[in-house]
Amino acid sequence: MSDAALDRLGGVGAAAPALEIRRLTASYSSSPALWDVDALIPSGTLAAIVGPNGAGKSTLLKAAVGLIQPDAGHVLIEGRPAREALDRVAYVPQRDEVDWDFPVTVREVVEMGRYRSAGWISRLRKADHLHVEQALAKVRMTSFAGRQIGELSGGQRQRVFIARALAQDAPVMMLDEPFSGVDVRTEASLLGLLSEIRRTGRTVIVVHHDIGTVRSHFDWALLLNVRTIACGPVQESLSPEALRRAYGGLAGEEGNGEVVWIG
Amino acid sequence: MDRLIELIPLSYTDSVVLIGAVILGVAAGVLGAFAVLRQRSLVGDALSHAALPGVCVAFIATGAKDAVTLAVGAAVVGVIAAGLILVIERTGRIRPDAAIGVVLTGFFSLGIVMLTFLGNFNNSSQAGLDTYLFGQAAGLLVSDLTVMGLLCAASLGLVAVAFRPLKVALFDLSFAGSVGLPVRLLELAMTAMLVIAIVIGVRTVGAILMVAMLIVPTVTARQLTSRLSTLLVVAGIAGAVVGSAGSLISTGAGIPTGPVIVLVGFVVAMSAILLAPGRGVVWKAHRVTSERRRALNEGVLIDLETALQSGPPPTVGQLASLSGRPPAGLRRALRNLDRAGVLRRDGDRIALSATGTAAVQTLLDRRELWSAWLENGWRIELPDAGEPDPRDLRASLGDDLTDELLAFSRGGPGE
Numbered sequence: 001m002s003d004a005a006l007d008r009l010g011g012v013g014a015a016a017p018a019l020e021i022r023r024l025t026a027s028y029s030s031s032p033a034l035w036d037v038d039a040l041i042p043s044g045t046l047a048a049i050v051g052p053n054g055a056g057k058s059t060l061l062k063a064a065v066g067l068i069q070p071d072a073g074h075v076l077i078e079g080r081p082a083r084e085a086l087d088r089v090a091y092v093p094q095r096d097e098v099d100w101d102f103p104v105t106v107r108e109v110v111e112m113g114r115y116r117s118a119g120w121i122s123r124l125r126k127a128d129h130l131h132v133e134q135a136l137a138k139v140r141m142t143s144f145a146g147r148q149i150g151e152l153s154g155g156q157r158q159r160v161f162i163a164r165a166l167a168q169d170a171p172v173m174m175l176d177e178p179f180s181g182v183d184v185r186t187e188a189s190l191l192g193l194l195s196e197i198r199r200t201g202r203t204v205i206v207v208h209h210d211i212g213t214v215r216s217h218f219d220w221a222l223l224l225n226v227r228t229i230a231c232g233p234v235q236e237s238l239s240p241e242a243l244r245r246a247y248g249g250l251a252g253e254e255g256n257g258e259v260v261w262i263g
Numbered sequence: 264m265d266r267l268i269e270l271i272p273l274s275y276t277d278s279v280v281l282i283g284a285v286i287l288g289v290a291a292g293v294l295g296a297f298a299v300l301r302q303r304s305l306v307g308d309a310l311s312h313a314a315l316p317g318v319c320v321a322f323i324a325t326g327a328k329d330a331v332t333l334a335v336g337a338a339v340v341g342v343i344a345a346g347l348i349l350v351i352e353r354t355g356r357i358r359p360d361a362a363i364g365v366v367l368t369g370f371f372s373l374g375i376v377m378l379t380f381l382g383n384f385n386n387s388s389q390a391g392l393d394t395y396l397f398g399q400a401a402g403l404l405v406s407d408l409t410v411m412g413l414l415c416a417a418s419l420g421l422v423a424v425a426f427r428p429l430k431v432a433l434f435d436l437s438f439a440g441s442v443g444l445p446v447r448l449l450e451l452a453m454t455a456m457l458v459i460a461i462v463i464g465v466r467t468v469g470a471i472l473m474v475a476m477l478i479v480p481t482v483t484a485r486q487l488t489s490r491l492s493t494l495l496v497v498a499g500i501a502g503a504v505v506g507s508a509g510s511l512i513s514t515g516a517g518i519p520t521g522p523v524i525v526l527v528g529f530v531v532a533m534s535a536i537l538l539a540p541g542r543g544v545v546w547k548a549h550r551v552t553s554e555r556r557r558a559l560n561e562g563v564l565i566d567l568e569t570a571l572q573s574g575p576p577p578t579v580g581q582l583a584s585l586s587g588r589p590p591a592g593l594r595r596a597l598r599n600l601d602r603a604g605v606l607r608r609d610g611d612r613i614a615l616s617a618t619g620t621a622a623v624q625t626l627l628d629r630r631e632l633w634s635a636w637l638e639n640g641w642r643i644e645l646p647d648a649g650e651p652d653p654r655d656l657r658a659s660l661g662d663d664l665t666d667e668l669l670a671f672s673r674g675g676p677g678e
Binding site: 062065066067086089091093097098099102103104105108109112115116120121139140141142143144148150153155156159164168184185188 | 430440441443485493494
């Protein structure tokens with residue numbers, strides 16, 4: 001499967017895929033959240049992981065960054081086992097996983113992205129501070145650098161998290177539901193930001209639930225419902241047939257053949 | 264240690280009490296923060312209560328009554344209690360608060376039973392263990408102080424060295440794991456630090472109330488600072504102040520130390536909760552009140568303008584029926600507006616002064632801007648991630664963007 005997918009990409013196929021998942025099975029307590037999942041996300045794409053609630057999208061991401069131990073299967077990042085490639089991935093967890101009243105400023109959160117490469121004990125160097133400032137500027141949060149994070153809106157918090165990932169300076173960025181709970185304007189602006197990050201040569205992988213924006217903004221999609229339904233360029237993987245298989249009766253077909261996604 | 268005691272201008276016993284209280288306060292303040300900020304304060308409570316059976320077991324096993332031996336017992340049983348809480352949470356699918364409740368009461372009851380048992384069999388030898396219920400500052404030995412001091416210094420050293428990993432793990436465990444930090448080990452370290460703080464403090468503060476010394480300094484410090492590094496320092500200082508004030512008062516008055524320390528801590532924490540600039544309850548209430556008053560004043564001003572547009576200057580009664588506002592609120596708003604000089608009284612009829620007309624115009628402009636923003640704001644490219652203040656968009660957007668926005672809304676929906 002991987003060869004075929006790489007061929008379709010032409011020139012990009014030369015590099016190892018950003019993320020390759022082989023027969024991954026992972027479970028919470030008894031029921032499997034992911035079952036025999038195969039997936040391939042080529043380097044340099046803006047890719048979406050889509051699927052209904054409970055499809056295992058977040059679990060897949062967590063397994064890819066080594067936060068949960070899969071029951072079986074492999075995750076390869078740029079051709080290397082995920083656990084050896086931690087420095088190649090910047091992971092952005094869901095916003096509601098953290099306590100936003102935590103006593104920390106915007107700049108300090110972004111600095112956390114530099115700790116791993118700068119050393120967990122030694123002082124941050126000039127280059128590290130430069131990375132931090134650039135990341136803040138990229139997400140347009142420079143003027144908020146000294147704020148306590150609790151004073152920020154949902155969209156601004158997401159920007160801080162993205163800035164921290166940018167500061168990590170990793171070629172692959174993985175974001176878990178970055179658009180949940182932000183208004184339309186912010187979503188559009190964050191989408192623009194992610195496209196911009198992709199244009200700098202990075203791979204951006206986003207857990208997302210809105211098929212419409214995936215179609216219009218993303219170039220690769222992994223359609224997931226515990227098992228892999230489809231994985232490939234958006235126009236192929238999000239076919240009406242595949243969507244029906246992923247969402248069951250919830251996806252209907254309109255007269256013009258265009259699938260309307262309800263839910 | 265002796266030289267330090269000589270430096271303090273207090274009696275020998277009081278000096279020992281003071282040093283012990285400062286060590287306990289700093290340890291509980293700094294190390295307690297790692298429980299409070301993880302929302303695991305009550306684990307501290309359970310481990311404190313588990314110190315009671317701990318000291319009993321240590322006494323039964325060794326027959327010794329010195330603070331250090333008993334502290335070892337408290338630590339061992341504390342670790343067992345912490346492990347049990349985790350096991351119940353993980354395997355039994357029981358929520359943390361329930362797991363903590365089960366372990367806390369179970370261990371504490373065991374402690375009370377052991378204490379009674381020891382008392383019945385040999386009345387003289389257990390004497391002293393019951394001070395672990397409510398705490399006693401007096402009677403610490405200089406050797407105890409040395410051990411407490413070393414434990415405290417070692418754990419503060421650990422915090423200093425591992426500050427960044429601890430900070431990242433405290434704030435965002437998933438991120439910590441994703442950058443390869445040993446998350447389980449860090450959680451273990453934070454629990455171990457909690458046990459150390461309890462072991463240092465439980466003799467002075469007592470098993471029942473020890474948790475207050477773990478929580479109060481962090482609550483106080485959080486009201487005063489928004490940076491973790493500063494918070495730890497302030498919590499340490501707050502703990503030291505509360506601990507030493509409480510200890511000295513209690514030994515002077517012959518009351519058990521724990522309750523006095525905790526009362527002092529309560530006063531300190533409540534003052535911070537109420538009065539802290541920015542975060543304090545009083546501060547927030549003031550903001551809410553002035554915001555409500557502003558909204559009321561502006562609303563009445565707009566009502567008045569509406570009335571003036573449709574007819575002659577209204578009386579207060581007419582304005583009340585027109586606006587549908589409660590009369591008391593309306594009169595209050597009119598008083599405020601009078602004081603601001605925006606009203607012109609014409610007998611019992613009300614009109615706008617020159618300043619009033621200008622103020623109404625500004626208000627109407629702002630409202631127009633706000634609806635323009637709601638309708639067309641998405642077309643405006645903002646310079647940064649700032650989100651404009653709806654009450655005064657011109658000030659937060661700047662003149663250029665405001666004009667752009669107005670052009671969109673006046674020009675209609677066409678592109």
